[in-house]
Amino acid sequence: MTSAPTQGQRSAPKVRFGWVAGAWIVAGLAGALALRSHLLEERRELRLAPPATAGDVSTVRRALGERRLVLFSAGLGVFRPLAIDFLWLRAAHVQRKGESFEAAALARLITALEPRLEAVWSFQARSLAYDIPPSFPPRERPPWVRQALRLLRDDGLLNNPESAVLRLELAFILEHKVGLDFDEAGPLYRSELAAALDHPAGSAEEAEALRQWKLEKPLLDTLSARFGAPLDVRVAAVHALYWAESGLALQDVTRWHQRRLEDVRDGALWQLFDAGKVVRSAAGSRYAFLPDTRFLRAAGSTLERERQKLTAEELSSVEASLQATAVIAFYLEGNEAEARSRWESHRDLLRPEGGSLDDLLVRWVTRQGEVSIVEAIAICLDSENSLRSAGSPAADVLHRLAALLAARRDPTAAAESLEALSSAARARWERPVPPRDLPFHLEVLHPGYGQDAPAARTNGGRG
Amino acid sequence: MTSGAGAPRVPPPSPPPPWVGAFVIARATRIEAARQPVHIIVVAATLFAFALSPALAMFSLSDDLSLLKDFGVSTALLSSLLLAAFGTASAVSREVELGTAQTLLSKPVHPWTFLAGKLLGVLWAVAAAGVICGAGLVLAVRVGPPAHAHEAVDWPAIAAAGSAVLVSVAWGVGRSLARAATFPLAALRAAVFTFPAAVLLVSIVDRSGSLRPSLDWLDPSVVKALCLNLLASALFGAVTALLSVAMPRGALPATLVLVVVGLSLGTDLSLLGLLPDLQIFWVGEVFYRPDSRIPWAYLVACAAYSAAYGSAALAAAAWLLGRKES
Numbered sequence: 001m002t003s004a005p006t007q008g009q010r011s012a013p014k015v016r017f018g019w020v021a022g023a024w025i026v027a028g029l030a031g032a033l034a035l036r037s038h039l040l041e042e043r044r045e046l047r048l049a050p051p052a053t054a055g056d057v058s059t060v061r062r063a064l065g066e067r068r069l070v071l072f073s074a075g076l077g078v079f080r081p082l083a084i085d086f087l088w089l090r091a092a093h094v095q096r097k098g099e100s101f102e103a104a105a106l107a108r109l110i111t112a113l114e115p116r117l118e119a120v121w122s123f124q125a126r127s128l129a130y131d132i133p134p135s136f137p138p139r140e141r142p143p144w145v146r147q148a149l150r151l152l153r154d155d156g157l158l159n160n161p162e163s164a165v166l167r168l169e170l171a172f173i174l175e176h177k178v179g180l181d182f183d184e185a186g187p188l189y190r191s192e193l194a195a196a197l198d199h200p201a202g203s204a205e206e207a208e209a210l211r212q213w214k215l216e217k218p219l220l221d222t223l224s225a226r227f228g229a230p231l232d233v234r235v236a237a238v239h240a241l242y243w244a245e246s247g248l249a250l251q252d253v254t255r256w257h258q259r260r261l262e263d264v265r266d267g268a269l270w271q272l273f274d275a276g277k278v279v280r281s282a283a284g285s286r287y288a289f290l291p292d293t294r295f296l297r298a299a300g301s302t303l304e305r306e307r308q309k310l311t312a313e314e315l316s317s318v319e320a321s322l323q324a325t326a327v328i329a330f331y332l333e334g335n336e337a338e339a340r341s342r343w344e345s346h347r348d349l350l351r352p353e354g355g356s357l358d359d360l361l362v363r364w365v366t367r368q369g370e371v372s373i374v375e376a377i378a379i380c381l382d383s384e385n386s387l388r389s390a391g392s393p394a395a396d397v398l399h400r401l402a403a404l405l406a407a408r409r410d411p412t413a414a415a416e417s418l419e420a421l422s423s424a425a426r427a428r429w430e431r432p433v434p435p436r437d438l439p440f441h442l443e444v445l446h447p448g449y450g451q452d453a454p455a456a457r458t459n460g461g462r463g
Numbered sequence: 464m465t466s467g468a469g470a471p472r473v474p475p476p477s478p479p480p481p482w483v484g485a486f487v488i489a490r491a492t493r494i495e496a497a498r499q500p501v502h503i504i505v506v507a508a509t510l511f512a513f514a515l516s517p518a519l520a521m522f523s524l525s526d527d528l529s530l531l532k533d534f535g536v537s538t539a540l541l542s543s544l545l546l547a548a549f550g551t552a553s554a555v556s557r558e559v560e561l562g563t564a565q566t567l568l569s570k571p572v573h574p575w576t577f578l579a580g581k582l583l584g585v586l587w588a589v590a591a592a593g594v595i596c597g598a599g600l601v602l603a604v605r606v607g608p609p610a611h612a613h614e615a616v617d618w619p620a621i622a623a624a625g626s627a628v629l630v631s632v633a634w635g636v637g638r639s640l641a642r643a644a645t646f647p648l649a650a651l652r653a654a655v656f657t658f659p660a661a662v663l664l665v666s667i668v669d670r671s672g673s674l675r676p677s678l679d680w681l682d683p684s685v686v687k688a689l690c691l692n693l694l695a696s697a698l699f700g701a702v703t704a705l706l707s708v709a710m711p712r713g714a715l716p717a718t719l720v721l722v723v724v725g726l727s728l729g730t731d732l733s734l735l736g737l738l739p740d741l742q743i744f745w746v747g748e749v750f751y752r753p754d755s756r757i758p759w760a761y762l763v764a765c766a767a768y769s770a771a772y773g774s775a776a777l778a779a780a781a782w783l784l785g786r787k788e789s
Contacts (some may be wrong), residue, residue: 010646012537017781017782017785018782021779021781021782021785022777022782024774025775025778025779025782026775026777027775028772028773028774028776028778029737029771029772031767031777032768032771032772032775034770035764035768036475036740036743036768037763037768038764039743039764039765039768041766042745042761043743046755046756046757046758046761047748047752047754048746048748048749048755048757048761049748076534076537080534080537081516081519081520081530081534082519083525084518084519084522085521085522088522100678114523114530115753116526116529116533116747116748117523117524117525117526117529117530118750119524119526120523120524123524126654137537252754255616391739
């Protein structure tokens with residue numbers, strides 16, 4: 001009987017404590033939630049949050065990016081550098097042994113463990129784009145270059161959204177590896193890129209392709225307006241130009257990177273002038289890239305920047321190259337009058353040792369004599385066939401060039417020999433090994449390109 | 464009862480104020496936590512990792528120092544969390560399981576006082592370990608990975624760090640032989656002084672050994688990041704205390720799972736904000752961005768977050784413990 005009031009007295013504070021604890025828990029959690037929101041906001045402002053939170057990516061992708069970054073960075077602690085060291089040593093070993101697939105997988109792991117080091121992304125991308133492809137036949141090389149581009153564009157820039165270094169690397173690979181012919185599979189790289197972005201203008205497919213390739217339409221439009229002609233995203237040089245300009249637009253770009261970005265941009269502008277007009281083959285799977293005279297002014301503007309850097313002799317050589325390309329471009333466009341007019345107005349620059357416009361065209365088609373006249377005629381005729389099937393007016397120009405070459409070879413029987421040469425051209429293309437050096441980019445129209453070509457071990461055109 | 468009606472009634476001793484009780488419990492818990500083998504093993508392993516870190520950061524192609532700071536701070540964070548989790552789980556769950564907590568709580572000690580004392584004691588030990596490891600990291604950053612092959616090795620910093628280790632170990636051995644204290648406790652106590660002393664020493668000597676006081680090499684972001692690590696361990700200590708009361712046998716694994724979850728939470732997943740968020744305390748970014756910094760106000764806000772969440776967890780633990788006791 002006497003215990004009842006005692007229990008009552010004891011339970012009263014407990015009940016009170018229960019209420020106090022409950023209130024404390026609610027207040028504490030509410031305060032923590034509010035503070036967390038404030039801290040998340042502040043982290044973004046102070047740039048303490050993982051950069052994966054920046055950019056136009058989905059919430060899930062952003063969350064996954066952050067999770068991976070923080071887990072790998074904070075979660076592994078001292079095991080991270082150990083893993084990094086092991087993976088680098090292993091990657092070097094397997095690459096020496098030619099085990100490219102493992103090397104590529106290791107590259108992904110290494111960049112995941114060192115996501116904030118730009119040099120690591122660049123190194124691994126270069127390795128994928130330049131070191132691995134030469135050990136494969138040309139037809140099997142594009143996936144490696146594609147992987148390098150994805151590594152930089154999709155993952156590298158996701159983790160380093162404001163990196164001028166990665167933009168420079170991306171632009172360089174697009175301009176140098178894809179845009180030029182230092183790698184014999186260059187036409188395949190360009191062709192594949194063109195196919196991936198070949199969609200009707202304004203269609204949903206085009207929008208999706210632009211999203212995948214991380215190209216923003218407003219910036220493309222701005223660049224089109226600035227350089228005087230619509231940019232065709234099927235051209236690798238447009239991508240190189242886009243990323244170079246995107247890097248130059250960043251703040252805090254070092255002087256060195258700025259110069260390199262300008263160099264790549266200028267190279268891309270030359271490529272647009274030299275091979276910026278896309279012609280799709282009748283089969284629809286191959287592309288040719290013809291000169292585009294609309295970019296002549298843009299390419300010419302790069303000379304102004306070069307004036308500071310080059311000697312008078314070098315500058316004269318570059319100017320001659322530009323004017324020669326312009327003459328050939330107008331000629332290929334079918335504007336022979338403009339070609340001849342330019343030829344005459346730059347006579348001193350273009351033919352210091354004498355010669356005619358025809359001489360210039362012959363030199364171009366035979367690649368300064370590297371290709372025999374017979375072979376050049378075969379190439380012209382073959383290209384003519386391909387261009388005609390694609391409905392390009394340049395087909396007639398190629399026919400004229402073939403006739404010009406035939407006349408040079410044998411002025412008396414030029415017309416009669418064309419048909420025979422055409423057959424010879426076909427026979428030549430049916431050979432399993434394609435020629436390495438071709439005078440221009442029309443070879444990609446031939447569907448047999450690259451088949452059964454032997455693996456060539458070169459330095460991949462690394463500069 | 465049988466002393467007779469005439470005997471004067473002795474009033475029961477008035478209970479000490481809660482903060483005194485908490486302090487007494489904290490002091491005992493601190494010694495208990497630091498004595499545990501896992502405590503000194505984690506501290507020694509962390510210091511060993513820091514000693515190797517200048518060599519481990521070699522495959523970064525650039526930004527070696529940034530990588531070293533990044534994984535150094537991450538390693539310190541992990542070790543702090545481990546120490547807080549092990550220490551609290553051991554200090555609370557063992558007492559709850561063995562029933563000693565009930566004995567203590569039957570005295571005029573409030574569950575809140577008991578748990579706060581336990582947590583503060585563990586954090587005291589974790590903070591001491593944090594000072595040692597933090598000083599070790601600062602010395603490792605000072606030595607740094609060589610920028611090029613001809614760069615002079617920072618022998619003064621290496622010698623200072625080596626001396627700190629040797630003096631601490633010698634002190635621990637000496638005290639242990641004299642049976643004045645256990646080796647881990649004595650060595651850790653000594654290291655709390657010798658490692659900061661080593662940092663002070665190298666701050667007046669340059670890499671070549673010339674007397675040149677300068678703190679230019681000391682990155683304030685590293686120090687602030689280490690402070691954030693302690694705040695994170697305080698939060699996770701409180702959460703471990705709650706888990707230890709709720710499920711004494713599974714507290715440690717549950718805490719370790721929470722650590723992974725806390726690190727994994729994408730910051731956009733705000734619905735999961737009810738779980739402790741470790742990313743708030745992770746500032747590895749700051750070492751890669753020259754324009755990034757950690758203001759003191761950020762640390763204060765993190766401390767407030769840690770206090771708010773930690774006190775809520777502790778209140779829940781106290782309420783749960785009170786119910787168990789009844």
